[in-house]
Amino acid sequence: MEDVTATLSKPSLKIGPYEVDPPVVLAPMAGITNVAFRQLCQEYGAGIYVCEMITARAVVERHPGTMHMMTFGENEKPRSMQLYGVDPKTMAEAVRIITGEGLADHIDSNFGCPVAKVTRKGGGAALPFKRKLFADIVRESAKAAAEAGVPFTVKFRVGIDDDHLTYLDAGRIAEAEGAAAVSLHARTAAQRYSGQADWTKIAALKEAVTSIPVLGNGDIFSAEDALRMVDETGCDGVVVGRGCLGRPWLFGELEAAFGGRPQPTPPNLGEVAKVLRRHTELLVEHDGHDKAMRDIRKHMAWYFMGFPVGSELRRGFAMLSSMDQLDDLIAKLDHDAPFPTAATGPRGRQGSPGKVTLPHGWLDDPDDDCVPEAEDMHSGG
Structure with a gap:
């Protein structure tokens, strides 16, 4: 494996009161980032490790399966949870339950899911197109989190498709409404996980959002990829998803790279x-x-x-x-x-691009703030 050392100054990432060093976040992945996998990854390197997506309504209704998913190891600091929701009131209530009962130290929000069962009801990557509704959700959630001193962050995609890009508006809105940081998966919902992530969009978002950290996500399969993303985009940190599947030691490689140290020997x-x-x-x-x-x-x-x-x-x-x-x-x-050289490349789902399934008339009015009927999602995706 190529010896990768930091050739740039390491970005300083602070999310709310938390110094994140190295500036690395494990992306929440349904069926993957449970407490067992997060603990395994943490044994290799520091950062923030986000649990599987939790549905706001399931928190409010105290669904037993969801409450079990909201489990953290005793050494997880900060305890990071991602919430999914489409209703400002339900999201804010879920945030108050989580913070009021001391269930998490950081709450992220999911506006990047491209799965059809989510977008067809106006959730996930479809929702930032509705600017007023998106602003309402972020404002009410961030306010509820701030009351408890808990940072609320927002993750989204470039847009629905190439004709409906939403990321710059979403970033500015999230910044204005109290988000502590934003993360961009540099693909559209139509791309799903196919093709290449467009890192130039991360750079553009970093120029547009100036008062809070901007994190980049997409196609980080090695420590070298992470350093290159920071170098090319100026982002404040990286979000790693599929690259760590079957390779939790990647976080040790990332910690070494951002620390300017030689890469550890890959495992046999x-x-x-x-x-x-x-x-x-x-x-x-x-x-x-x-x-x-x-x-x-x-x-x-x-x-x-x-x-x-x-x-x-x-x-x-x-x-x-x-x-x-x-x-x-x-x-x-x-x-x-x-360890085979071929194992350092892309892994996990890729699939093919396709038309995004949306509710009827979804694209007619971006300023419509009506809450879609998408609250029956199950936690975990």
Whole structure:
């Protein structure tokens, strides 16, 4: 792996009262960034690690599954939670519950989800097009959070599609309405996760939003990518999503890079297997044996990406049902196999671009502040 050291001055990132050093945030990912995965990532490097998306209405209604998702490790500081909502009143009430009961130290908000079941009801990446409604949500939520001294941040995309870009307005509105920071995933909703993120949009947002931090998200698959994003865009920090799938040690590489230190030696297959086992143990602690076994299966292809693991072994890992079976499978791996160069590139879902599904007449009036009927989303996405 190329020796990556910081060739630029490290950005100073402060979100509310929290110094974030290195300036790295783990993006919330449904079904991925539970307390087990966050704890695993934190063992490699500092930063902010955001839990899976939580639905504001589910918080207000105290849905048992959602309350279980709102779990943090004893060493997580700040405890960071992402809220999804489309109603200013419901969002603000959820924020007051979270802050009033001391359930989190930082609240982020999701206006970037491109999934059809979200956008077809006016949520996620569709919502910033409605400028007044977006402003109402940010203002009421940020105000409720500020009452408890908790920073409220906003994450969004470039826009719905190339004909409906919303990110500059969204950034300025969030800044004006009390957000402590903004994050931009430099793709449109129509792109989903395909193609390349347009980092020039992050640079443009940084020029437009001057009083609060601007974080960049999209196509950070290595420490070198993170340094390059900061260098090219001037952003105050980076948000890492798919790049850490099956590679939680990426946060150690990021910490070294931003600290100007040489990159740690990447793990061989035996070391990766130890990380995988640690991940499984943490899942068992959080969710119990059976759910943990089901959950870890989806991580297997990411952990073994590029490694010489035969098809029979891969099938065994993908059908895992017990810790004993995991240990038997790990014993059959070539523990000395070096980390493959091919495993440092893109990983996770990519898919294809497509037309964004929106409510009927959604694009008719950007100043319509009527609340859409999108509050029946489940926490986690």
